[in-house]
Amino acid sequence: MTIADSPARYGALSRFFHWAIAALLVWQFGGICSEAILGEDHPLAARLSANHTQVGTILFVLIVCRVVWAILNRGRRPDHGPGLLGYAARLGHFSLYALMLAVPTAALLRAWGNERAFAPFGFPIFAPRSPDQVVQTATAIGSNFHGEMAWIMGVLILGHVAMAILHQVAWRDGTLKRMT
Numbered sequence: 001m002t003i004a005d006s007p008a009r010y011g012a013l014s015r016f017f018h019w020a021i022a023a024l025l026v027w028q029f030g031g032i033c034s035e036a037i038l039g040e041d042h043p044l045a046a047r048l049s050a051n052h053t054q055v056g057t058i059l060f061v062l063i064v065c066r067v068v069w070a071i072l073n074r075g076r077r078p079d080h081g082p083g084l085l086g087y088a089a090r091l092g093h094f095s096l097y098a099l100m101l102a103v104p105t106a107a108l109l110r111a112w113g114n115e116r117a118f119a120p121f122g123f124p125i126f127a128p129r130s131p132d133q134v135v136q137t138a139t140a141i142g143s144n145f146h147g148e149m150a151w152i153m154g155v156l157i158l159g160h161v162a163m164a165i166l167h168q169v170a171w172r173d174g175t176l177k178r179m180t
């Protein structure tokens, strides 16, 4: 088992980042969707979404590490292939990376700029602010863009999964094997 990526397949660390982030994103969207379907006060929905900010913070750390690792491995990763499909795959992956970074960053900016203390798992990260110290631009970025960008990312993830299934079931070209 190799740690680094190669043109034939993604290495162990890239695969760990991919599947750990995928699992935690399913958890995040599962919690939010259960709130939307069952209502915010439903006990199951409240339980599934109770640790949204903590899991989101872990995701942020994992995603930053994943982006750094992807940059370090640039040039020796599996190719996206030629033509329009290859270009679409590159664009899709770039958009996913950008949104994976932007979604938790917008929420963390709001947590930094608002009045409440932010202490995921009890670790104090941002101290509370008095009302005159609130950073309106930061809270506005979180309130206006966090959820909106997350839903766009959700749609892109569905497209990503659909393409992986198409490669595996219809084209049988071994694309999925490079990440499993």
Ligand code: HEM
Residues within 6 Å of the ligand: 025, 028, 029, 032, 052, 053, 055, 056, 057, 059, 060, 100, 103, 104, 107, 108, 111, 142, 143, 146, 147, 148, 150, 151
């Ligand atoms: C990649 C990680 C994350 C994903 C995929 C995600 C996804 C979402 C989604 C889909 C919503 C629902 C928006 C709506 O109601 O239309 C939401 C809301 C929320 N998220 Fe996250 N989130 C993530 C990280 C975080 C982090 C790190 C924090 C806190 C620092 C956070 C705090 C919140 C809060 C307070 C709300 C409710 C208010 C709002 O809609 O903005 N999230 N998130």
